[in-house]
Amino acid sequence: MKLTVSRLYKYRDTLIRFRQIGMVRVFSDDLAEDMNTSATQVRKDFSLFGISGNKKGGYQIHRLIIQLDRLLGKDKTHFVIIVGAGNLGKALMNYGGFEEEGFKVVAVFDNDPRKISRKGKIPVLPVQGLERFIKARELDLGIIAVPYFAAQEVAGRMTAAGIKGILNFAPVSLKVPGDCFVSNINVQLELETVSYFAKIMKENKKHSQQKKAL
Amino acid sequence: MKLTVSRLYKYRDTLIRFRQIGMVRVFSDDLAEDMNTSATQVRKDFSLFGISGNKKGGYQIHRLIIQLDRLLGKDKTHFVIIVGAGNLGKALMNYGGFEEEGFKVVAVFDNDPRKISRKGKIPVLPVQGLERFIKARELDLGIIAVPYFAAQEVAGRMTAAGIKGILNFAPVSLKVPGDCFVSNINVQLELETVSYFAKIMKENKKHSQQKKAL
DNA sequence: ATCATTTTGTGATTCTTTTCACAATAAATC
């Protein structure tokens, strides 16, 4: 399910690129190729979400984007807060990609008084006010960009205040109530995993060379 | 397989924290709890990689870490290059987490002459020299932090020069030869997915409240 | 108007990952 949903977002991305270069229709094949997956997968994903095209005629890009937008909630702006104004928090705060995708970072929170500032485009506020802020605006989405030892506390406060989705950059598994969804981004871990498989790839090569030699 | 491997890295992380607070032995239960998984999963993962503990006595943390280190290649330094010295590239370049985990960023590459600099701790070099650099040092690992439209070209050049593992931050699916492993980090996509499920969580709540009301 | 071709949509199948169930065994207790 999670995998299917994130593929749907990717299809949308691809479709928007396709539209930009003037394409009007696509086949499941085209999408599959661009995304390194199979045409069957594309159709299965669509079918699962009730999206249908025309036999022999594929899918109308424009219409498809509209359908995906509605399905994926891309037809409205989503408000987000970031907790943690360190290197990562600042990078995220200045990251243009969110706005492009319909997310608006409404505030950043930190516990270091020196980082507080209401002047910038996005205010950096004392973390004391976190719950009040979330409740007042009925926010659903939070990004955690604090050190690992502070992450669980932040998560607890967020969910208690009503946050329903967390994007967590701290390298710990957060414990949250069942009505909150968490997704983790762990850059170190990702690089470690890559390094593990890179090593295997090298070893396989050696093996196949050995095999060739036999 | 990929999931198991990344869990192994996480077990190691957790174990190191446990050791720091003076623990000497763990049970699969302890690891599972810390990592939000099941004890069975932990043991299955270990069993799959030939790691064993003591019935009733659990696992000796110190020994377990050593075993994982060897298994996961954490007993040596891995050299990495980054391509792209924009916001993201710079953030990654100054990110302490890699060094902590045994990765050394040996160079950053960019195609903008203004960004070139051999003075810093990590040199920023012209991307023209990419292949030569990789081959000369027999590097395996590369991080792609360039805009989406440049990512595929960079990936092609990296793999042609011998890179076997790529951590890709560009929001496109890279096409690489079968002997190269790619892992993608797509912050926008991750946030989109979180937002999708956050919405569902809210709707479910509404439903269950309705149910209660009946 | 008929036939061949292309492409969708989906039930059935296979593959992968997780969970279950429980035997084996080491330690603790009596």
Place this chain on the structure above:
DNA sequence: GATTTATTGTGAAAAGAATCACAAAATGAT
């Protein structure tokens, strides 16, 4: 030293995700 208890290790079952196989329908060709 026999018995209970806690914990591992793993084959079997279940759940989840991807792939296959093919019928149905739309289009184009003759």
